[in-house]
Amino acid sequence: MICLKDNVSIITGAGSGIGKETALVFGKLGAKVVCADLKDADATANEIKAQGGMAFGITMDVSKWADWQRLVEKTHAEFGKVDALCGVAGISEATNIVDLTEEQFDRMMNVNVKGVYFGMKAVIPDMLEKKAGKIVNVASLAAHCGLQGLPSYSASKGAVIAMSRQVAMDYAKHNIQVNVISPGIIETPILKNNSPEMTKAFTAATPANRLGQPYEIANFIAFLCSNLSDFTTGQAILVDGGWSQQ
Ligand SMILES: NC(=O)c1ccc[n+]([C@@H]2O[C@H](COP(=O)([O-])OP(=O)(O)OC[C@H]3O[C@@H](n4cnc5c(N)ncnc54)[C@H](O)[C@@H]3O)[C@@H](O)[C@H]2O)c1
Structure with a gap:
């Protein structure tokens, strides 16, 4: 069973x-959750x-x-440590x-790229000290498959996958796992940037x-931040209803 009890995420x-759903799922699984967003994320924290x-x-701005x-x-002042980072913020x-x-x-x-770079740079020193850490960054199907009209978005998400894989290799021996979903x-508000036809x-x-x-993404992220996934690192896992396998 996935347990994130006292895990500072x-x-x-x-x-x-x-990101909101991930925070709520982490809260239910016992994590101490830092809800970060360019917009106000207090409502999410209050729900938890x-x-x-x-x-x-x-x-904050990633x-x-x-x-x-x-x-x-x-995060240190409130919860004393950092166990996990979920880099979900992004634009399309x-x-x-x-x-x-x-x-x-x-x-x-x-x-999409510098935000993920800064995130990993900010939390890894803490994880090295504890000799444990989980990072999950969110990319996109668009980094794996040809879609249409998304050249900069797909390039940014491709960079997230490549950078996360490299960081995973650098820190695997320190018991820090880095994966991508x-x-x-x-179905989220980000789709408003696409035309209805799209x-x-x-x-x-x-x-x-x-x-x-x-929730279908949030639960996968929770698994990757739990100790059930300690032997999984450097992966980019597609959760796409089968799209990429056609
Ligand atoms: N919804 C999809 O179909 C889909 C598909 C593939 C990948 N993704 C990725 O999933 C992630 C989450 O997307 P979503 O669908 O929940 O979108 P969303 O627009 O609902 O949420 C994105 C959140 O990121 C925040 N954000 C944007 N820029 C920021 C910044 N500079 N600093 C801090 N926070 C910032 C926004 O304020 C927003 O709350 C994104 O990285 C997106 O690219 C989404």
């Missing part, structure tokens, strides 16, 4: 969608506390190093490469013939 993107769990919300330093300091934008502006490209890389199409086509193209639900 930082979850980015905890204000919405997959209302269910008898321990959590706090913190507003692409800003100073925000990560503040986040780790506050659909456009072809000709219309893609440099500003859009840079923003995508700053949030690549969701297929999951979402409809994505649903029809999924062998399961439905959109995935945030």
Whole structure:
């Protein structure tokens, strides 16, 4: 059974969608949850506390190093350590490469790639001291399969997979496991950035013939942050209703 009792877990993107669901699942499994988001994540933390769990919300931008330093300091002050990092925060934008502006490209890389880089850089020193740690970053089906209209998004998620795999190799002998979950199409607010036609086509193209639900990703992340997965590292696991295997 998955148990995260007293596991101090930082979850980015905890204000919405997959990150929010992950925070709630971690709370139910006994983790002490740090709910981080660009927007207010206090509502998520309050929901965990209302269910008898321990959590706090913190507003931060994953692409800003100073925000990560503040986040780790506050986590230490409140909970004394860091056991797990779930890098869920991300942005998505659909456009072809000709219309893609440099500003859009840079923003995508700053949030989706630099945010993951800063996250791992911020928590690994703590994990090295304890000789244990779990990191799960969220990429996307778009990093594995050709879709349409997502050149910068797919590039950013490909970078998340490649970087996480390298970091996994560097720290495997220190008992720090680093894995990636690549969701297929999951019903969350991020889909508002896609046209309705695109979402409809994505649903029809999924062998399961439905959109995935945030809990279906959150529970997998919980497994990867539990000691049941101690021999799993460097993996990018697709949770996509079968899309990638067609
Ligand atoms: N929903 C899907 O179909 C799907 C598919 C594949 C991958 N993903 C990935 O899953 C992750 C979560 O997406 P979601 O669907 O829950 O989207 P969402 O928009 O519901 O949630 C994303 C959260 O990230 C936060 N965020 C954005 N930029 C941030 C920043 N700079 N700093 C801190 N927080 C920031 C947002 O405020 C938001 O709360 C993303 O990385 C996304 O790319 C989603």
